[in-house]
Amino acid sequence: MSADKKEMIAQDLRGNLYYQMILVRLFEERMLNLFDQGKLSGTLHCCIGQEANAVSVISHLREEDIVVSNHRCHGHYLAKTQDIKGLMAELMGKPIGICGGRGGSQHLCSGNFYTNGILASTLSIAAGMAFAEKKKNSDVLTAVFMGDGAFGEGIVYETFNMIALWQIPVLVVVENNFYAQSTPLSLNCAGKLLDRVKAFGISAGEIETNDVEELFDLFGNIIKEMRLKRRPHIQIINTYRLCPHSKGDDFRPLPEIESWRQKDPLLIQGKRLSDDSRLKFEKQAAEKINEAEVSLANISL
Numbered sequence: 001m002s003a004d005k006k007e008m009i010a011q012d013l014r015g016n017l018y019y020q021m022i023l024v025r026l027f028e029e030r031m032l033n034l035f036d037q038g039k040l041s042g043t044l045h046c047c048i049g050q051e052a053n054a055v056s057v058i059s060h061l062r063e064e065d066i067v068v069s070n071h072r073c074h075g076h077y078l079a080k081t082q083d084i085k086g087l088m089a090e091l092m093g094k095p096i097g098i099c100g101g102r103g104g105s106q107h108l109c110s111g112n113f114y115t116n117g118i119l120a121s122t123l124s125i126a127a128g129m130a131f132a133e134k135k136k137n138s139d140v141l142t143a144v145f146m147g148d149g150a151f152g153e154g155i156v157y158e159t160f161n162m163i164a165l166w167q168i169p170v171l172v173v174v175e176n177n178f179y180a181q182s183t184p185l186s187l188n189c190a191g192k193l194l195d196r197v198k199a200f201g202i203s204a205g206e207i208e209t210n211d212v213e214e215l216f217d218l219f220g221n222i223i224k225e226m227r228l229k230r231r232p233h234i235q236i237i238n239t240y241r242l243c244p245h246s247k248g249d250d251f252r253p254l255p256e257i258e259s260w261r262q263k264d265p266l267l268i269q270g271k272r273l274s275d276d277s278r279l280k281f282e283k284q285a286a287e288k289i290n291e292a293e294v295s296l297a298n299i300s301l
Contacts, residue, residue: 015277017212018269021051023285024075025266030289031091041093042104047075049242052265053175054079056215057143060223068126068144071106073115076145080113085292094299120153127159130170143171149180151189163232164200171226172234181245197234208238210265
C-alpha cells in the first residue's frame with residue numbers, strides 16, 4: 001500500500017472518530033436542553049467528556065457482538081447503533097422509542113445492546129451472556145462498561161471470581177471518572193482499582209487518556225487478542241465527565257473541572273482535523289439530530 005493511500009485511510013479514520021464523538025456530544029447537549037423544557041421523561045446521566053471511551057471500543061466490535069452498559073449509556077448506544085431517533089423518542093417517553101418509551105434513559109434494550117440502571121448489576125448480566133456464548137462455542141464478543149462507583153458493590157467481586165474461574169471471555173471497560181455520583185473515589189475506595197482486579201488473576205490494564213486515537217489503538221490490540229484466545233480482560237480508563245452526575249448535583253471543585261476541560265476528547269481530536277473538516281462533521285451531526293427532533297414533534301405520548 002502506498003504512503004498516500006495509508007494517509008488517506010488514516011484521515012478517514014481520524015474524521016470518523018471525531019464524527020462519532022461529536023454526534024454523542026451534540027445529542028446529549030440537545031437532550032439536556034429538552035429536559036430543561038420539560039420534554040423528556042425521567043432524568044439524564046450524560047457522558048460529556050467521556051465520548052472517546054465508547055467510540056474507541058465499539059469501533060472494533062462486530063454487529064453480532066454484545067454491548068452491556070449502565071445508567072450512563074447514551075454514548076455507548078449511539079456508538080453501537082447510530083440510532084438517534086429511536087433513542088431520542090425513548091427519552092421523550094414516546095411509543096416509537098426503542099423500548100416503547102418505557103425504559104427511559106437508563107434501561108435500554110435493542111438488538112445486542114442492553115443497559116440497566118441498577119449499579120453494578122450489568123457486570124453479572126454481561127458475564128452470563130458471555131458465558132452462554134462460550135458454551136455455544138460462539139465467536140461473539142461481549143463488552144461491558146461500568147464505572148468506578150460499582151466497585152463498592154459486592155456483586156462485582158463475585159462476578160470477577162466467576163469470570164476468572166471459568167475464563168469467561170468478557171471485555172470489562174471500567175470508566176473511572178473518579179466520582180461515585182458526588183463522592184470522590186479517594187473517600188469511598190481503599191487501595192487501587194487495578195490491584196483489586198489483579199487479585200483475581202485476570203488480564204488487566206490501566207490508562208489515563210481522553211485521546212480517542214490512543215484508546216482506539218489500545219482496544220484494537222486488546223479485542224484482537226481476546227478474539228484469538230477467548231479469555232477475559234479488564235481495562236481501566238481514567239477519564240472525567242465534564243457534566244454533573246445527573247441534573248444539578250455537582251459539587252466538584254471548579255479548578256478541577258476546568259483542568260480536565262483542557263483535555264476534552266473533542267478538543268484533542270479536533271486539533272488533528274482541518275477547520276473545514278471539523279465544521280463539516282459538526283454540521284452533519286447537528287443536522288441528523290435536528291431531523292430526529294423534527295420528526296418526533298407531532299408524535300404523541
